[in-house]
Amino acid sequence: MPPGERANEAGFGLELMAQADALYAFARRLCRDSTLAEDLVQETFARALDAREQFTVGSNLKAWLFRILRNLFWDKKRRDRRNPVDPRAGDEDSEASSSDVWLRGDLELERLRRLVSEDIQAALERLTDDARLVVLLDLEGFSDVETAEIMSCALGTVKSRLARARAHLREALREYAQ
Amino acid sequence: MSNCEAARALLMGAVRGRLSATEQQQFDEHLRTCPACERLFARERELDRLFLARPPLVAPASLRAKLEAQLNPEPAAKPKAKPKSPWLRAAALGAPAIAVLLVALLWVQNRGSRDQLSAEAVNDHLRVLYASHPLEIENGGMHQVKPWFAGRLDFAPVVGFMGDEEFPLQGGAVGVFIDRKAATLVFKRRLHVITLFVFRAEGLHFPVHGDTKLGSISASSAHERGFNALLWNDADLGYALVSDLDATELAQLGQKLAAH
Numbered sequence A: 001m002p003p004g005e006r007a008n009e010a011g012f013g014l015e016l017m018a019q020a021d022a023l024y025a026f027a028r029r030l031c032r033d034s035t036l037a038e039d040l041v042q043e044t045f046a047r048a049l050d051a052r053e054q055f056t057v058g059s060n061l062k063a064w065l066f067r068i069l070r071n072l073f074w075d076k077k078r079r080d081r082r083n084p085v086d087p088r089a090g091d092e093d094s095e096a097s098s099s100d101v102w103l104r105g106d107l108e109l110e111r112l113r114r115l116v117s118e119d120i121q122a123a124l125e126r127l128t129d130d131a132r133l134v135v136l137l138d139l140e141g142f143s144d145v146e147t148a149e150i151m152s153c154a155l156g157t158v159k160s161r162l163a164r165a166r167a168h169l170r171e172a173l174r175e176y177a178q
Numbered sequence B: 001m002s003n004c005e006a007a008r009a010l011l012m013g014a015v016r017g018r019l020s021a022t023e024q025q026q027f028d029e030h031l032r033t034c035p036a037c038e039r040l041f042a043r044e045r046e047l048d049r050l051f052l053a054r055p056p057l058v059a060p061a062s063l064r065a066k067l068e069a070q071l072n073p074e075p076a077a078k079p080k081a082k083p084k085s086p087w088l089r090a091a092a093l094g095a096p097a098i099a100v101l102l103v104a105l106l107w108v109q110n111r112g113s114r115d116q117l118s119a120e121a122v123n124d125h126l127r128v129l130y131a132s133h134p135l136e137i138e139n140g141g142m143h144q145v146k147p148w149f150a151g152r153l154d155f156a157p158v159v160g161f162m163g164d165e166e167f168p169l170q171g172g173a174v175g176v177f178i179d180r181k182a183a184t185l186v187f188k189r190r191l192h193v194i195t196l197f198v199f200r201a202e203g204l205h206f207p208v209h210g211d212t213k214l215g216s217i218s219a220s221s222a223h224e225r226g227f228n229a230l231l232w233n234d235a236d237l238g239y240a241l242v243s244d245l246d247a248t249e250l251a252q253l254g255q256k257l258a259a260h
Helices: A003-018 A020-031 A034-050 A061-080 A092-102 A107-113 A117-125 A129-139 A144-151 A155-177 B004-016 B021-033 B035-052 B061-071 B086-130 B142-149 B247-258
Strands: B169-177 B180-189 B192-200 B212-214 B217-224 B227-234 B237-243
Touching: A003 A020, A003 A034, A003 A061, A003 B061, A020 A034, A020 A061, A020 A129, A020 B061, A034 A061, A034 B061, A061 A129, A061 A144, A117 A129, A117 A155, A129 A144, A129 A155, A129 B035, A144 A155, A155 B004, A155 B035, B004 B021, B004 B035, B021 B035, B086 B169, B086 B180, B086 B192, B086 B217, B086 B227, B086 B237, B142 B169, B169 B192, B180 B247, B192 B247, B212 B227, B212 B247, B217 B247, B227 B247, B237 B247
Parallel strands: none
Antiparallel strands: B169 B180, B180 B192, B192 B237, B212 B217, B217 B227, B227 B237
């Protein structure tokens, strides 16, 4: 391998390693299983190394890696066919009602402040995979446009899915805080 | 904007700080007249704070080792040529060992001082994250924040960067770093909170050789409990920059801060 190419290879490897923690945290919170999360991150690295010619230098490496990981997660879910069905998924009316319930009284904000990390994780786990994905990507700092690219869906879908998911989260956390 | 529906369409953009100046103004005006939207906005921000205050999840060391191995597969071993003379052979064996020992000593010395400072910086950063009201002065630009420190510290924090769109300044407070008062400045990058501590460097041991160039300054980087930290000293002041932001972006802010 020529020296220039080797340097590029090393640089690409360093950039991948810089994303290892973020990828692991995302995978762990997405699939709720540390072994599976590790497998997903390793597989993401393997795919990224295989497909590195497809990556455009200067574009968003982090978004590209998250997209690979999300696709791997989805492939696995399809294989397992064990995706839990949330009865509230796609229930547009429930968003408004849960939001209205949430708006009752300032006491709710105080309760929210007393929640602990386990409550947050439990509330996240009550979401559907799609809803959890969009919440986690948003919290990771991706814009709605980037999230739409990672999830291969329309921008409007991301916005409505995020609003709905956060309304469900607030509703779930309101229950934990009582 | 008098319509709650329009305000709620802007809500997440406002929480994320992604609205245009006009949109932000319209949103703020609506919030002043609508307690329901104001409460919802406060709760969305609280929800974010809860998520961001969770302990960070970091890749286990065993996973990092496997990833490193994936990136650097073992090359096939090559036969090594042996020096012919016994003296040359001894020198060949001894010189690298001495060099390794010297490098190791320097490394241990550097790492010891870096680790102590980075552990303290991460602890203080966590205090900022967990505090209900971490900022004593809210963002009004560095021209407003810097004078606020006058009379509260026995030194003037030298910080040339006033915040920009990429790294907006959130505000400041007086904190403590190890055993001394520190100017605490909080910046943001997307959802990540970044804390800069500026303190008197006297009596603290900064690493002699940094690994990150911030303009003419050589800073030392550290990774601790899922956070990245940059440490440097300039004249008689010490600086610690900490966040869960990735190391590259943290260095970008470090460069802006060090360029004064």
